[in-house]
Amino acid sequence: MIMSKDCESCQKKLVDIFYNEENMNNEVKNHIKTCHSCKEFFGRLYQMKDIMDKAKIEPSIEYAEILQSFKEVEIIKEKRRNLFDLILFIIISGVLLGLVALLIVEKYLVEIIYFQLVMYIIIPLSLPVIIKIRSLKEEYNERY
Amino acid sequence: MEERLVKLAKKGDKTALERLLQSNYSIVKGYLLKMTMNKTLTEDIVQETMMKAILNIKKYKPKGKFSTWLITIATNLYRDKLRKDKRIIFENDLSYHEVPKNLEQSVIDKIDIEKINKILFELPDEKRMVFILKHYYGYQYKEISEIVKCPIGTVRSRLHYCIKQIQLQMEGVNDNE
Incomplete structure (x- = not known):
């Protein structure tokens, strides 16, 4: 069926009205009064709604799934x-x-080797001092 | 209320974010079930959507409803899945509908729901998105255009196309009956 441009535009407006995007204006009202196919189209929108609403889905909240997402x-x-x-x-x-x-x-290779040697000697020597400081700290923490 | 929760969640309040996710869970899952018509895929995308929302909550700029942001994430994830695997298995028994009052009514409703789901699933993905968001969740054209990232005019024409197709299919179903 070939539709006139008026009907095409009217039916688009009817969809907008049906879904509360626009208000019904006089132009559309007058067109529906005189145009059978647009009037029928508007009625079919309500029929469609009744049928389509049967397939509405409202899944329950899966709290565990949300908590799992956080984890x-x-x-x-x-x-x-x-x-x-x-x-x-x-x-x-x-x-x-x-x-x-x-x-x-x-x-500076020789200097690096000397530096390493010094470090190897100093670090073990400094261990008793480090342990002493640590135990003093722990003692202090235990007391206060 | 939602605004306050969003503010708290953005500051790092885990409980506020949890409450936001709980209050929008049904919308996201319902939308995805209608889009994918596949329970397993829906559960995967819902989980990924929640995770993305938790990870990116600090980047979220509240312009509209929080659900719009979640639906946008879910839509992008669904598109990614489609790109990777175009063959999504259509499952007609989604079992998330209300329990009917009697057996006869339950059988009639089940048949109707199966037909409706089939009609919906046959619509092109990008157009189906618009219809589901408008018809089942009542989003405004502007919000839908932000979610699907296309102009309002395109949203309008996609919705119109879906309605025409659904009405045609319904006529066919009624004729067969």
Whole structure:
């Protein structure tokens, strides 16, 4: 069936009116009064609504599913944090290794080896001091 | 009320976000069930939607209803799924409808619902979205245009197309009866 332009535009307006997007105006009212197909179309919209509303779905709230989403998000966040830490570690180690390499290129290899030797000796020697400070702190915490 | 909950949720209040998700859960799930006509796929997308909302709540800019944002996320996820796998299995028994009063009525309703779901499922996805959002959830054209990311005129013509198709299909069904 070929529809006139007036009917086409009127039916679009009728859909808008049906879905509360527009108010019924005189132009549309007058058209419906004289046009049988548009009047029928408007009536069919209500019929369609009655039928389509039978298939309305209202699922109940799955609280467990929502809580599960929060848990999953925590796992994702933890993974992201771990990845960030890994990237930071790679960057810092890269920079330090780069610095060592640069010092070697600049002919400071002997100094680096001396520095390492000194560190190897000092760190174990400093352990008793560190343990003493730690135990003093713990003692203080226990007391107060 | 929703505005206050959104503010709190954006500040990191987990309970507020939980309440927001609870109050909009049925809309999102109902919409997805109507879109996918597939329970398993719906449950997957609902879960992903909730997770995306929790992860991105700080980026959310409240312009309209909170459900509009959730539906937008769900729509984008559904589109992604469609892109990956175009063959979505149509399940007619969604079993989320109200329990009917008697057996006879239940059988009649079941047949009607199956027919309606089939008619809906045969509509093109992008057009079906518009119809479902307008008819079942009463969203305004402007809101739908934001959700489906197209101009209001397109929303209007898509809705009109769906109505024409549904009416045609219904005539066919009535004729067969």
